[in-house]
Amino acid sequence: MPQPQSSPQPSSQQSPQQSPQAAPADPALVARLAAAVDERMPQTISTLEDLVAIPGIAWDAFDREPLERSAEAVAELVRGLGLEDVEVLTEPRPSADGTERPGGPAVVGRRPAAPGQPTVLLYAHHDVQPVGDPELWRTPPFTAVERGGRLYGRGAADDKAGIMVHLAALRAVLDAGADPGVGVTFFIEGEEEAGSPTFRRFLERHRERLAADVIVVADSGNWRVGVPALTTSLRGLVDGVIGVRVLEHAVHSGMYGGPVLDAPTLLARLIATLHDDDGAVAIAGLDQHRHAAIEYPEADYRADASVLEPVRLAGRGPLADRLWNQPALSIIGTDVPRIEVASNTLQPEARAKFSLRLGPGTDPQQALEAVRRHVHAVAETALFGAEVIFEPGETGQPFATDTDAPAARAMLGALRDAWGVEPVETGIGGSIPFTADLLEVFPGATLLITGVEDPDSRAHSANESLHLGDFRNAVLAEALLLARLGGTAATR
Ligand SMILES: [Zn+2]
Structure with missing residues (x-):
């Protein structure tokens, strides 16, 4: 299977x-x-x-x-x-x-x-x-x-x-x-x-x-x-790349750091807007269209997914709906410098790949468009007007x-x-x-x-x-x- x-x-x-x-x-x-x-x-x-x-x-x-x-x-x-x-x-x-x-x-x-x-x-x-x-x-x-x-x-x-x-x-x-x-x-x-x-x-x-x-x-x-x-x-899936551009090139963090936030920091701020305080996906337009008829016990989920004991579960509504009928957004990779090559510079650009599961009834192309709208809207408020990157990827119904x-x-x-x-x-x-x-x-x-x-x-x-x-x-x-x-x- x-x-x-x-x-x-x-x-x-x-x-x-x-x-x-x-x-x-x-x-x-x-x-x-x-x-x-x-x-x-x-x-x-x-x-x-x-x-x-x-x-x-x-x-x-x-x-x-x-x-x-x-x-x-x-x-x-x-x-x-x-x-x-x-x-x-x-x-x-x-x-x-x-x-x-x-x-x-x-x-x-x-x-x-x-x-x-x-x-x-x-x-x-x-x-x-x-x-x-x-x-x-x-x-x-x-x-x-x-x-x-x-x-x-x-x-x-x-x-x-x-x-x-x-x-x-x-x-x-x-x-x-x-x-x-x-x-x-x-x-x-x-x-x-x-x-x-x-x-x-x-x-x-x-x-x-x-x-x-x-x-x-x-x-x-x-x-x-x-x-x-x-x-x-079955949930659908769309993915793509989001990112932030803030400088023409990398600069010394001691000489220039402070008045401008580096791209990895801005990327973290952008990623933080993708979920609300409950941990539910915060992108407008990804509504739930179906409701599960059966409950999925939390203890089974925690054991199967190896969730660490102090961690509280994210999202709202019955667990079966969170798993089968609601969207779920994960960051599955980032392009930021690795720690072993880290230097004291402000990074000009950072990117992340997202993977977004879609509940039945949500159109993949409309979901990608919703993500695009979201990252552009956030640029002004949370990213100090930085340039945002949005590259749509694969879609599955x-x-x-x-x-x-x-x-x-x-x-x-x-x-x-x-x-x-x-x-x-x-x-x-x-x-x-x-x-x-x-x-x-x-x-x-x-x-x-x-x-x-x-x-x-x-x-x-x-x-x-x-x-x-x-x-x-x-x-x-x-x-x-x-x-x-x-x-x-x-x-x-
Ligand atoms: Zn099989």
Whole structure:
């Protein structure tokens, strides 16, 4: 998964398990699909173990052969479901020296929709993170080991379990005779952990083949073991450089210091205006548009973020909103002289790079414009009229699921029926860049971000693992989704 998931717990007042649960509208269907999922579960897990054994890493420094073997293995599994035109496809990746290298191999396989039925795109990725320090692993990373109801190994959760959820869900629908003929397209990427460098061009080249009414991205996490989640919001991101210019050139601080403030001091004053006294972002125009339905316990946040004991938290409002729905501004680098080369001079110029997370509903270009307006307004009041620098950088869109869309309602219902508890709608404070690409290329599709991870999965770290009970429930939930989307109005 692209962002490490934290480990919040539902608060006692708002435990999702306290919501009254409606019985499934179709208990016989749930039972039939559950039996089909359980019947194949030993084989599903053993296939997942085979995939874990292939160390396919898409980083340039790693051997490409296992990555290609991994794609072929996945393609073979998709073919095994009887899908048509299953292919391993790559998109060329131009590099700085003018040469081209192939992007990570993706697997695409399609089953066309029966007349009148919607099409679902099932996304996961088969490439994995490197193992890091092998000393930290208690079991060999590329040998799946089951212990205590969990399956350990690199990729066991992120994201080979996501691939297996898609495969096993469709298999269960077929086995149970519950197939309404929904179109199914498998899209298993091969370079997600390397930052998806060719993803956008890949989508555009294969736009027709990948077009869908519903996109299921199985690469996120659940709330905790036993409580499913649908990730319904992601923050956007803009960055850029702000700075201050005050002198034509550096001058002696003894001869000239006093009547003019040096650029690092003025930069500190500028940075200090970016937050108010509560530590909330003080830039006008970055309003909050959504409110989290669940509380994020402060103790978990403090522990996960390693906040020092005497530090008070910044900002206002529920912690979940501060993490998922409000802006967050950080200074991530500065250009000022390093202490070891410090001399007694007034510095003429200083610059800082800011990173601004945006809640869903905030437009990235308007956010950059708000920062620009802010630094120019501050120049007169706090910076003694010094010249300010503003250089806009990258932008990434925030995301929010329309939870009233038929497919989103179907997914939430399927999660509830598979786990037997109400699902939690969670956010992620970071971004998943490829989801923005999916929405831009397929603006009419409903994007559903699901996953198999839980707070103990340790994706990207040593001893990555999958909770096998939640994995089984994730397969059942997706099977229910595929069965129930048939004949619904889950179309664009
Ligand atoms: Zn992932």
